[in-house]
Amino acid sequence: MANILVVDDDRDVASALAMLLQLDGHTVRYAEDGQAGLEALNGYLPEVVCLDVDMPRLNGPDLAYRLIVEDAGKELIPIILVSGVANLVQVAQEVGTPYFVRKPFSLEAIEVTLARALKEHCAPHPPRKEGFAVEPRR
Amino acid sequence: MSLADRLATERRRIVESWCSRAGTEIPADIRALGPGISTVLEDILESLLSRASDPRAARQPVGRRARGLCVERSILELALLRRVVFGFLESGSTLAPEERDVILETLDGYTDDIVSNATPSHEPRHYANEWLEMAVRAGGIGAWRWDPGGGRFEVTRNDRYNQIMGIDPTGSWTSDKLYKIIHPDDVAAVRAKFEALAAGRADHYEALYRVRHRDGSIHWIQAQGRSVRDEAGDVVRLTGAVRDVTDEMILRAQRDQLVATLSHDIRNPLAAAKANAELLRRFGPRMGDQDKPLETIVSNLDRADRMIGDLLDMSRMEAGHKLELHWCDGDLAKIAFGAVRELSTVHGDRFRLDVAGDFGGRWPCEAFQRVVENLATNAEKYGDPAAPVALHLSRTGKSVVLAIHNEGAPIPPELYKGMCEPYVRGSDTHLLGSKGWGLGLTVVRGIAQALGGHIEIESREGHGTTFRFVFPAG
Numbered sequence A: 001m002a003n004i005l006v007v008d009d010d011r012d013v014a015s016a017l018a019m020l021l022q023l024d025g026h027t028v029r030y031a032e033d034g035q036a037g038l039e040a041l042n043g044y045l046p047e048v049v050c051l052d053v054d055m056p057r058l059n060g061p062d063l064a065y066r067l068i069v070e071d072a073g074k075e076l077i078p079i080i081l082v083s084g085v086a087n088l089v090q091v092a093q094e095v096g097t098p099y100f101v102r103k104p105f106s107l108e109a110i111e112v113t114l115a116r117a118l119k120e121h122c123a124p125h126p127p128r129k130e131g132f133a134v135e136p137r138r
Numbered sequence B: 001m002s003l004a005d006r007l008a009t010e011r012r013r014i015v016e017s018w019c020s021r022a023g024t025e026i027p028a029d030i031r032a033l034g035p036g037i038s039t040v041l042e043d044i045l046e047s048l049l050s051r052a053s054d055p056r057a058a059r060q061p062v063g064r065r066a067r068g069l070c071v072e073r074s075i076l077e078l079a080l081l082r083r084v085v086f087g088f089l090e091s092g093s094t095l096a097p098e099e100r101d102v103i104l105e106t107l108d109g110y111t112d113d114i115v116s117n118a119t120p121s122h123e124p125r126h127y128a129n130e131w132l133e134m135a136v137r138a139g140g141i142g143a144w145r146w147d148p149g150g151g152r153f154e155v156t157r158n159d160r161y162n163q164i165m166g167i168d169p170t171g172s173w174t175s176d177k178l179y180k181i182i183h184p185d186d187v188a189a190v191r192a193k194f195e196a197l198a199a200g201r202a203d204h205y206e207a208l209y210r211v212r213h214r215d216g217s218i219h220w221i222q223a224q225g226r227s228v229r230d231e232a233g234d235v236v237r238l239t240g241a242v243r244d245v246t247d248e249m250i251l252r253a254q255r256d257q258l259v260a261t262l263s264h265d266i267r268n269p270l271a272a273a274k275a276n277a278e279l280l281r282r283f284g285p286r287m288g289d290q291d292k293p294l295e296t297i298v299s300n301l302d303r304a305d306r307m308i309g310d311l312l313d314m315s316r317m318e319a320g321h322k323l324e325l326h327w328c329d330g331d332l333a334k335i336a337f338g339a340v341r342e343l344s345t346v347h348g349d350r351f352r353l354d355v356a357g358d359f360g361g362r363w364p365c366e367a368f369q370r371v372v373e374n375l376a377t378n379a380e381k382y383g384d385p386a387a388p389v390a391l392h393l394s395r396t397g398k399s400v401v402l403a404i405h406n407e408g409a410p411i412p413p414e415l416y417k418g419m420c421e422p423y424v425r426g427s428d429t430h431l432l433g434s435k436g437w438g439l440g441l442t443v444v445r446g447i448a449q450a451l452g453g454h455i456e457i458e459s460r461e462g463h464g465t466t467f468r469f470v471f472p473a474g
Helices: A011-023 A034-040 A060-070 A088-095 A107-120 B003-025 B041-053 B071-089 B097-117 B124-138 B159-165 B175-181 B184-198 B246-287 B291-318 B332-347 B365-382 B440-451
Strands: A003-007 A027-031 A048-051 A079-083 A100-102 B142-146 B204-212 B218-229 B235-244 B328-331 B351-355 B360-363 B389-396 B399-406 B454-460 B464-472
Touching (some): A003 A034, A011 B332, A034 A060, A048 A060, A048 A107, A060 A079, A079 A088, A088 A100, A100 A107, B041 B071, B041 B097, B071 B097, B142 B159, B175 B184, B184 B204, B218 B246, B246 B291, B291 B365, B291 B440, B332 B389, B365 B389, B365 B399, B365 B440, B440 B454, B440 B464
Parallel strands (some): A003 A048, A048 A079
Antiparallel strands (some): B328 B360, B454 B464
């Protein structure tokens, strides 16, 4: 069973997600936005981060980017984007994660994607582009 | 929705808008010259509708029915009809190039039809250029023309072109100068199309691009051009027109933003409701207290319903209607406490409500609840997350005042005026990372207006922001 950080500014969505993961036997921590998620990752190394996209203070993609910039090992944590944004596939490509689930999600979609992420351990790897000089450590 | 469906849906409003605008935008001296296209307007729209369903369908010429029409007035009215049609069809979505072509071809065809059949009030050859100039002026169109000579690609243009492109009216104008003011992301496509036109590889040119004016402002330009060839098939002239479509692009961007935001935000309550329902179905008693997920389902479906309600109300207000209020016996204090309690379940224990006085009576209870929810949600979203949101319900003279205060960065005064307009959300500098439909304040203002009240905004550095919703008691 895994340690999972859920980052979502919608408490009802986050608590439903956390409830599912806990009932499946995982240990869950919750952060209410990207900034809180970044702070939660100080001294905490979950196996997976379930990350909303559009959040106040610090959004999901920016949190992923900050982890890459910090280059402190947390950029290797697989990220599952869980969001209702219309362009979720594009956002996932920009973040460089193969894992994403669209809201409103089914429990099965979360479980299947989580199992994949825990098995493959695919870290975010944003495509190189002009002005984006930082590459994730491999 | 197909072009034909959109035209059919908007047909009545197009006719109404055209009739209304024709009465004010066509100069009175032109209207006095003779009848315009109102007698054939329905035929034109019918033919446009038919061609929108099937672009291969033939345009139905007005022919003899145009004989009594005044050419000058008809040209201006057709130009106006074109603007009205595009205004309605492009206000909610983008037209495909082939859809635009159908409209342009059909309406331009009627211009030729009417000019060749109508009764001019003056000698047509003598006035042809004036009619064209009037049509160009009425359409707010900038016109340009390039006649080859001396090997330089130098362009002659009218005053409106200079205004639209934001360029020096006295200097020469060349394609190279044009490319320098076009946005770097757009210039390659424009250059390729323009050069294809000039080289005779294309007969028609259409582009949408951004230019930077001399004052530094950015404007969206819709440009069209075509080539004129001699008998040997060589290009002897290029002519074209430009139109500033910045306002339309801003409106389109706002609507696109609304759709994107709407689809995102409404999925949150749906996600919470669906996930809790699935959890109950799958785990049942293993979840412990089953009342909480059930409450979450209900409250989130209510949240989705309110969001749709805001959208519908905004739509009604945009159509010029006042919001309908439902009055009932109730207590504003209880309503406010209830709203705050519900918001606390979503946003946490950030809200402090105090009430001064007795607020039992007959009130627009549901509308007042939405006011509390919208203003308190805004304060929570845009205020300092470390500070509480303070709500105060009181009476001042014969008015009821609901004041909602948050700490944090002040709202710049220049934003006050537009804040209640639909789709307006905080700017990046002021409200970084915030979200919402941008309809909350519009709805609150609509409710205030329906009650004969108003909204006050006070926001200063170091003092936070206070919204006051003020309305007559009783």
